[in-house]
């Protein structure tokens with residue numbers, strides 16, 4: 001077991017800057033599903049004037065508006081804690097603006113190229129066309145063994161994958177990374193990025209379980225009663241695929 | 245002060261008449277009150293009509309994410325102590341609806357106008373208000389509205405050129421930042437339970453410090469202004485230090501805050517707090533909100549909550565457990581088509597209540613409650629939910645179109 005002591009340290013990075021579209025729901029889902037498996041969870045919310053602890057097991061980062069995104073990138077670079085945690089093998093899951101920050105660079109609110117943390121081999125630019133808004137359906141990388149991804153996207157950014165990043169999913173519906181190559185999100189080893197809000201884990205609790213399995217270094221977890229998640233998934237997938 | 249001595253121009257008169265005719269046609273066709281369509285017709289004929297209708301009035305504008313309809317109603321009641329009032333009491337709060345409401349009040353002295361947040365700067369330019377009340381600003385309908393901070397920015401720009409007296413909530417950093425561009429501000433410590441939209445300084449992006457009821461930015465010095473009116477429990481303290489009791493039929497802390505702000509507005513027009521607050525007691529329900537209806541033999545109180553801050557204030561006013569609670573959520577156009585805001589609401593505050601879930605998006609809500617570790621039951625209709633609820637008065641909390649659906653069903 002990779003976990004420190006007997007409690008899972010779940011770190012929610014910069015809720016003061018990066019917490020739009022209910023992304024803190026991801027932290028709630030991971031916490032709930034860990035507790036349902038009898039794990040002790042220590043949830044650590046790190047505001048942007050506090051150092052990011054390096055000893056977390058799972059780190060979550062949400063989406064944000066353009067200016068807070070730049071401030072968050074500046075502070076994360078200066079702090080260095082998240083990068084150190086990543087090099088120690090921590091599991092990191094990021095959404096939208098947070099995903100862009102974990103790449104090599106993105107376009108900030110001033111229209112300039114802002115360096116990210118380079119934890120995922122991606123580069124983000126700003127799309128010229130219409131904002132990507134709406135329901136997304138995508139097939140997750142078979143290596144990860146997860147069911148179809150359902151989520152809600154709302155972003156202007158376009159993310160290009162470098163040679164070492166693997167696409168997190170291939171879109172069936174929606175724009176995903178916005179590059180036109182049908183990819184959605186990306187990951188390098190245990191660092192994940194996606195454009196999916198919703199929050200994504202409310203519709204895809206198996207992503208939360210994947211992070212838990214990686215943190216615990218196990219292949220399976222005790223089952224949970226997922227009927228409401230399943231009902232919601234079925235409803236949203238049907239709504240996305242039916243003509244309006 | 246202002247009377248109706250200046251007549252409307254012939255063009256404005258024609259516009260008002262045409263607007264009223266359009267509203268009558270719309271009403272006859274069964275499309276609601278017709279106020280919005282009437283206003284649209286009138287504005288098309290005379291784009292300056294809003295300003296012309298308002299120049300005969302002492303205008304008060306009221307804007308906020310939450311509480312603007314109720315506060316508009318409270319201010320209107322208070323100002324009736326001094327003269328006739330015209331108001332968009334039913335919440336038609338965009339320029340067409342406002343025009344329509346003003347066109348119906350040719351004998352009024354005061355215009356008390358609720359304005360949608362996105363239109364405040366424009367309406368403030370058109371109607372030259374005497375006073376502007378700003379209650380709070382928080383996230384709402386995220387997938388289509390501008391970002392909260394950009395709204396604050398628009399308010400700030402709009403208020404910079406206004407001569408109006410601005411009555412603003414000192415406890416909401418976004419409101420303070422928006423209002424402090426105005427030279428004439430009366431600060432009201434009206435409180436704010438919701439804090440999640442103001443951890444980042446609106447002025448410099450620094451991290452806000454929030455010890456107790458105070459707040460300040462550690463980086464640029466932007467801080468809570470000293471209030472001249474203060475809501476303190478069940479009393480409002482005026483600038484002279486006198487405490488006036490707030491007695492309302494409307495429930496909850498948020499409505500006491502609305503009353504405190506309304507008293508400060510009324511004082512700007514010479515209505516003393518005692519008189520203003522006594523008149524506010526008359527307000528019972530506002531467009532169906534807070535109404536207790538009898539449905540299928542049960543008493544059901546109807547509560548509207550449109551966004552995370554609104555849900556939080558509503559949780560603090562409902563009767564304690566084991567009072568049953570029905571929750572209804574839709575995600576149609578007027579609600580915002582994305583339900584992710586559910587995750588910004590702390591539903592664990594409902595622990596101990598029997599909970600029943602209805603509405604178009606009851607499954608989103610079910611997952612949210614499951615993750616909060618609450619017991620709940622998903623129902624197909626308000627009928628089923630009411631019939632399943634254990635004895636006692638039922639609290640029903642719904643977002644915008646869900647609330648309208650429920651009102652139609654229970655005949656309110």
Ligand SMILES: [Zn+2]
Nearest residue numbers: 445448461464
């Ligand atoms: Zn500051």
